[in-house]
Amino acid sequence: MPVADSEEVKRTNEIKMAIPLLEAIDIEGKEVSADALLTQRKLADYLVRERKAHYHFTVKGNQPGILQDLDLYFQDRGQPHFVEHTPPDHGRIETRKVWTTTELNDYLDFPHVGQAFVVERHCIEKKTGETSREIAYGLTSRTPEQADPQRVLKVNRGHWTIENSCHYILDWNYDEDRSRIRTGHGPENITRLRRFAIGVIKSQGARSVAQKMRQLTRNVRLVFDYLRMTENSCACRSGN
Numbered sequence: 217m218p219v220a221d222s223e224e225v226k227r228t229n230e231i232k233m234a235i236p237l238l239e240a241i242d243i244e245g246k247e248v249s250a251d252a253l254l255t256q257r258k259l260a261d262y263l264v265r266e267r268k269a270h271y272h273f274t275v276k277g278n279q280p281g282i283l284q285d286l287d288l289y290f291q292d293r294g295q296p297h298f299v300e301h302t303p304p305d306h307g308r309i310e311t312r313k314v315w316t317t318t319e320l321n322d323y324l325d326f327p328h329v330g331q332a333f334v335v336e337r338h339c340i341e342k343k344t345g346e347t348s349r350e351i352a353y354g355l356t357s358r359t360p361e362q363a364d365p366q367r368v369l370k371v372n373r374g375h376w377t378i379e380n381s382c383h384y385i386l387d388w389n390y391d392e393d394r395s396r397i398r399t400g401h402g403p404e405n406i407t408r409l410r411r412f413a414i415g416v417i418k419s420q421g422a423r424s425v426a427q428k429m430r431q432l433t434r435n436v437r438l439v440f441d442y443l444r445m446t447e448n449s450c451a452c453r454s455g456n
Contacts, residue, residue: 235262243269247358247371252276255355257327264328264357271328272371275353282324286353289320290334297365300373309340314369318360330359333368416443 234254247270248263255273263269275283296313316333324332337350354372356363363371414425420442422428432439 234259238263238267243267245269247272247356249371249374250274252278255279260357261327270330270357270362272356272358272368273354275355279326282326282355283353285320285324286332286334289317289332290315290353293334296336298369300366300369304342307342309342311338312336312369312373313338314365314372316360316365316368324355326355328357329355330357330362331355331368333365333372335369335372 234250234256235258238248243263244267249272250259252274255275255278260271260273263271275286277283293315297316298314300312300314302310302312313336314333316331318331320332321329333354333356335352335354337352339348339350340346352372356368356371358368413429417425417428420428428442432442
């Protein structure tokens, strides 16, 4: 039995909240990406069977059987099916490789698998010459006809781009590491509220989340107008 306020309880609650949050969003025909925590059979079945959407999930230790199967299959993976070289950014040179397969579709204990994949990321720090290598396994409900290796890699990279940008905003704009909210569910709840605010601002097409946050800070009227939350909200916003 999970202990109250434990990390296990928090993870369980997050999994339970995923489907209710998706209920309010039109996701038919769209691809929903998630990290390993939400790689759950119930969520996969809900997305594909009930909502006619697709999933793109990361596989880690919380699905040990699937992870072991993917690791074993991709040990001798040969030449990559697609390679992406990204231009030097923030002093790094990155190369991403992807391999995909449909041979495990009927073998894996997971619903609606269209193909499995592994992404290998190599990074070189230009100043120090230090190198790093990361491997990520995953599943998608899209078939090869619906998503070739290049698209699989693009979705995978897009997921982590969003995730990392959100962490950056939390760290720099909210200065979350120095937050004094430390008791009970306070830290978890305030992080969720901050993530929600970031998502809302991004959904409105803001070019700079930080700039928009500064503009809206402590001005409830502007917030209502920006989100058009009342009948008399200003029809024209003061830019994005």
